[in-house]
């Protein structure tokens with residue numbers, strides 16, 4: 215069966231670009247410059263950035279339950295979907311079109327049904343067309359014309375996109391009259407014993423890259439590249455070897471139409487649009503779609519056609535998306551392409567390492583397949599005219615026809631190695647000189663003596679973490695707390711004790727969880743918090759965080775125990791905005807982009823699989839905005855001392871998934 219996909223064509227705001235554009239206009243933050251971003255070979259990984267202020271951001275609402283110092287909030291059930299039972303009409307005439315008789319069904323997707331339409335009377339234009347019907351109350355319409363229509367208006371008829379001749383509403387259906395095409399690549403693969411020749415797939419690669427280049431050059435990303443959405447021309451016609459890309463219902467703009475600038479980066483881990491099997495890792499993680507995502511999905515499409523299977527097929531159940539994404543991250547390009555010719559591996563390697571706003575080198579990707587396809591384009595199994603044209607254009611533009619000089623490029627840092635690693639992630643903020651102390655490898659029984667000694671010296675606990683069931687403890691003189699209590703408990707988390715302390719006006723100021731399920735919770739007086747809520751969850755609870763943001767809470771502490779997460783959110787946290795970066799490796803690129811937009815890291819936590827960093831905009835701008843992060847395999851004891859010498863103090867620390 216073809217892979218189903220999940221999407222929402224009629225979100226509250228159907229055009230994500232409009233929302234992003236609006237957001238950009240409200241952001242008053244200045245963009246600060248990167249001061250440092252280097253990776254030492256054997257030493258720690260250091261990243262640093264100055265920080266400036268940014269305004270508030272609008273978010274969606276989703277409900278779940280939680281423990282709250284000031285009460286509970288209710289759940290909202292899902293909205294029931296309407297049954298669609300209206301019959302497809304026998305005849306169609308829309309938007310000034312001739313009258314078409316509706317004949318056999320060509321296909322059906324999650325949103326539309328496609329039929330052959332035959333012109334009933336002689337006249338100009340095509341005799342046979344494809345009619346795409348979408349019921350007015352379907353998910354794609356929301357009682358207005360399908361979002362896809364707008365995209366066909368912009369892209370219809372451009373290279374590799376079928377032309378739309380007419381469109382309009384007839385009774386309960388929105389109907390699009392378009393070029394009729396032939397079988398999809400999925401049909402071809404399915405009808406040829408689930409195999410495809412290397413030359414055929416290489417030709418598909420070449421032509422598909424040129425189709426995506428054209429679509430991207432017009433400012434759009436497709437958003438759902440997969441074998442089912444590539445169609446060949448109608449059999450027996452001159453176009454039967456020509457490739458088309460259909461289904462533009464998930465297309466978005468990567469380039470703002472008014473400013474011409476790349477759309478802003480964002481990550482909303484609860485938003486998934488696309489098809490699980492072929493989606494890019496970034497799409498799984500809810501990152502704003504950009505050109506790299508189409509190319510990553512194309513890479514998976516090609517490997518599927520070639521090998522007949524992708525390593526992440528077969529997962530089922532509620533956390534299928536999580537497991538598939540984890541497997542994608544853990545599969546190196548070598549493993550994915552182990553039975554494929556080298557050009558396919560190189561293509562995968564290139565595209566999975568693209569940055570959010572990086573311009574893909576389409577011509578170079580096409581040239582990778584030169585050696586696999588026959589030299590004579592006329593006898594290739596797929597028409598590669600579009601790719602030939604692109605190569606010529608690029609060659610002329612650069613005053614040369616070969617791409618060889620490109621090989622002089624600096625080798626790119628490969629981030630998707632498929633090699634998991636766990637490390638300490640420590641975050642340092644510039645502060646006025648103060649006393650800070652750290653303890654690590656602290657066994658349960660020795661915890662109290664360190665804390666008592668620290669308290670005697672006028673220090674309170676500011677951060678806690680755990681590695682191999684041993685605690686790390688940061689104490690300092692600059693917390694502003696007036697008193698503090700803590701509990702080491704075998705539970706993650708110990709609800710009754712926390713509620714007791716809430717009653718005494720203590721608020722959670724730091725938490726850590728150990729792999730054995732125990733937790734260390736620190737609660738303090740003298741915080742700015744007005745109300746607090748926490749949630750323990752089997753997966754990162756972004757939906758809950760999102761809901762609490764809407765209620766004025768911000769994440770103020772996070773921890774993990776094994777694969778479980780605990781998130782603490784507080785009212786009165788002193789932030790004006792907050793975002794989350796979640797990844798299966800240390801989300802370096804996301805953090806840099808957030809730093810550039812004025813956020814700084816305020817909480818960290820990581821499981822064996824994922825690292826989460828919460829970044830916030832403080833209401834009061836600190837005097838020195840420098841923030842640095844370190845990733846080290848051992849506790850960063852010597853590094854901390856070096857930081858102190860520069861008046862940089864640990865603000866947050868955790869141990870878990872990064873990448874070596």
Ligand SMILES: Nc1ncnc2c1ncn2[C@@H]1O[C@H](COP(=O)(O)OP(=O)(O)OP(=O)(O)O)[C@@H](O)[C@H]1O
Pocket residue numbers: 219320321322323324325326327328344346376392393394395396398442443445460461462463
């Ligand atoms: N122009 C066309 N000519 C011939 N067949 C077509 C054409 N457009 C679509 N089809 C067939 O109809 C199927 C459904 O079309 P399409 O993917 O556009 O619908 P959808 O409801 O948007 O699908 P999805 O569930 O993937 O969003 C396609 O997979 C294809 O087999």
